[in-house]
Amino acid sequence: MIKIQQSTLYGEAAARIRDMINEGQLLPGTRIPEKKLCEQFGIxxxxxREALKVLASEGMVELLPNRGARVVRLTRQMLEETYSVMGALEGLSGELACRYISEAEVADIQALHYQMMAHYKRREIRPYFEFNQRIHDAIMLASRNEVLRETHASLNYRIQRVRYATNMTDEYWKQAVADHEAMIDCLLDRDGERLGTILREHLRHKLVVAAASGVIDDDRTDPC
Amino acid sequence: MIKIQQSTLYGEAAARIRDMINEGQLLPGTRIPEKKLCEQFGIxxxxxREALKVLASEGMVELLPNRGARVVRLTRQMLEETYSVMGALEGLSGELACRYISEAEVADIQALHYQMMAHYKRREIRPYFEFNQRIHDAIMLASRNEVLRETHASLNYRIQRVRYATNMTDEYWKQAVADHEAMIDCLLDRDGERLGTILREHLRHKLVVAAASGVIDDDRTDPC
DNA sequence: GAAATGAATTATGAATACAAAACAGAAAAA
DNA sequence: TTTTTCTGTTTTGTATTCATAATTCATTTC
Structure with a gap:
């Protein structure tokens, strides 16, 4: 049986605007011109406008009544807050994953890990990110908690654009890889508590790098 | 200077539908009739429809393309997942609150606690809930993390209707009060780690009661 | 020259109109 | 009787229209 995925215009539009924000085609703090996007999307x-409502409750844009939608600025404060919450969520995902994960899933994650390591050794940052994300997603899935997964995904949307702009220092990259090595050990031992701790720490490290990425919109004059 | 709070129709509508769901005027699994509500609200x-999009990303309703909006059912599974995530979030709020809370805020929470205790002794369940909620909100505020607060609030919406239908056993109620006593101690000692642990436990207790509340929509024939 | 005023323009918020899909019920076929 | 097909109705998704609030920019005033 083929699953027909019914797509809606507002869903498509939301996805496209999300991408445009992440790719820097729509800049933080700027107005989102409805008319222009309508013409561009052909809708x-x-x-x-329905798409904008969705993006607003995801925290990607903010709606000012009678003044339209704006791309939210990633302030340092907000980034810190978001990483803090995501740390708690990923920590929980680690704890739960160790309780429910199957042998096959652990093996899959190990495989992803080795692929990631290959890209690390070759200093291929994009593919590295790709596999990195897939590992975290796999742990999320193993936690058997859809609410957790969705909540995490929603926060993740907001900070994706940081990732697009991150430049890793050798020191941090080494640390990140070390974290991942330890994560694999925890999964093999089913040591949920320790995996949780590592993931929370891991997110704290990510914050440091993200904060230095240059997409932070602090101290810019706000014309509101 | 008077702050003009600009309200929008869709915002109002979202709030009203939320209340209707929590108060049982719109039943889980049932369709939300657009036309009827439009007439009722006079919009x-x-x-x-914009309001429904917002409620959908809050997880209050689900949108089936070309088949309208339905009130989401609270399955036991979903309730467990949600409480698990809220536990992690409240745990974090406890940890952060101990770092940032002021003397005055601790005093306020203590005052709320004593008011809550008064209602507990008189077995006045509604006012008890009221103050209970206010205490948890106050800790959230003290954590100085808006992202955390909003994420928590969004999840809280979904399960509010359980709270409306909860009947407390004496045993659980006693336990809950004991938890709260311990929470106050932690705040006074600024013991974030322990407060975090207590809050996570506290949420786990809440789940047990909630699961027995009778608003769970498991094992009902689903006509989808 | 800078700030303030006001009319013209533009964009937003909400209502209405139209097209397409889902639903319901009667009639026909197995 | 049960199943299927067809048709009319209802409901949803999208486009269009209209009213109102915000913005712009030229003009006036200090």
């Missing part, structure tokens, strides 16, 4: 304002 | 379909 009317109704579904586009 | 057109456009803002109402």
């Amino acid at each position: 009317s304002r109704t579904p586009l | 057109s379909r456009t803002p109402l």
